[in-house]
Amino acid sequence: MIRQKIRFMRYGLYCFVCWTLIFLPLGCGLSDHGEGDPVIVIGSKHLSSDALKKEMEFIGGGVPVPVKHAKEIKTLLIEQIIDYYLIIEYGKQNNISISENEFQRSIKEIKKEYSEDAFRKVLLQGYVDPALWEHRLRNxxxxxxxxxxxxxxxxxxxxxxxxxxxxxxKDKFRSPEMLRFRQIVCRSKKEAAKLRYRIRAGEDMGELAKKYSTAPESEANGVVGWVARGDLDETMENALFSMQIGKISPIIKTSFGYHLFEVMSRAPAGVKGLSEVMPEIESQLLRQKQGVFYQKWLEKLRSDFxxxxNQPMLSKLELS
Structure with missing residues (x-):
């Protein structure tokens, strides 16, 4: 079970990086090695008990850890920290770096929600030294x-x-019965009746919708678009799905007002075509492949670095 969770967390490390970039101002800064003998050595990175504990607290977001889950959570956090620094070691070895332009763009993106004074205040509230904050951001x-x-x-x-x-x-790609319609919504039944008469007399419903409908789609000649059963108010749904294409409905009253409907086209329930769902499947399969590739790559890093x-020292380390 723990191994499965570790694999899940490994693939989630990229999400963790994005999350910490968003909330970095609230995180704690760390020195490179910390004081005391290292509990963990990852390539050139040495983490003391104090530094390791701060890392775990940072990843955990300061949330208290239930005693009964402390051992399992500690294992998961340690694995994630090891993976994190292995990736940094790989980057250094392969001359992958963050340019000053990339760094400044990221700073600008993070700071855009703050004034300069507000940003510094947030750092001070989190007891974060700006230099250490920038060091963590670069990593x-x-x-x-x-x-x-x-x-x-x-x-x-x-x-x-x-x-x-x-x-x-194929069952994942079944689509329900759908229809495309236009409508005119009026404030009074009398106004709706007048417009219905004009439509039946030959006037264009789209032009009348544009001029008289109170609905937001009036600018689009009253065209709402494609909807499926369950998407609409029950009264509207019952009326629309019982109508024939091209026919004008009687006046339908809902909480939105008095409606006139025209069903423009229908699509029966069924399985979507391969060409329609290909981008979705391609994206899903690519994510699966990336997950497998990423986990194998991380395993290889453990043999490369x-x-x-230090298990005795690690066993004494407690999560707060």
Whole structure:
């Protein structure tokens, strides 16, 4: 169970990086090594008990850890921290870096929600030294850049793979009965009756909708678009799905007002075509491939870089 959760967290590391970039001003800054003997060595990175505890608290967002889950959560956090610094080591070894322009763009993006004084106040409230905050930000950006470059190497799914997935999962691509309609919404039944008479006399419903309808789609000649059963007010749905194409409805009263409907076209329930769902399947299969590729890549990093864990010291480390 723990191994499964570790694999899940590994693939979620990129999301973690994005999350910490958003909330970085509230995080704690760390020195490079911390004081005391290292509990964990990851390539050139040495983490003391104090530094490691701060890392775990930062990732956990300061949320108290239930005692009964402390051991399991601690294991998950340690694995994530190791993966994080392995990625940084890989980036350094492969000359992947964050340019000053990239760094300043990220600073600007983070600061855009704050004035300069407000931003510094947030840092002070979180007891964060600006220099340490910038150091952490550079690392976060580096990790994100490395992960993107690695995932970009994943082979895209072939047409045959997409086709096989579609054939095996057709139920996922079933679409309900749908229809496309236009409407005119009036404030009074009398006004709706006058407009219905004019439509039946040959005037264009779209032009009348544009001129008289109170609904937001009036500018589009009253065309609402495609809807399925369950998308609409029950009264509207019952009326629309019982109508024939091209016919004008009687006046229908709802909480929105007095309606006149015209069903413009219908689509029966059924399975969507492969061409229609191909982008969706391709995206899903690519994410799956990236997940597998990413996990294998992380496993390889553990053989490429030294990873040492002082288990006696680690066992004494408690989460707050």
């Amino acid at each position: 976060q950006l580096l990790v994100g850049k490395v992960i993107k470059q690695v995932l970009d190497k994943t082979a895209s799914p072939s047409y045959e793979e997409i086709k096989i997935y579609f054939q095996k999962n 030294e990873v040492k864990v």
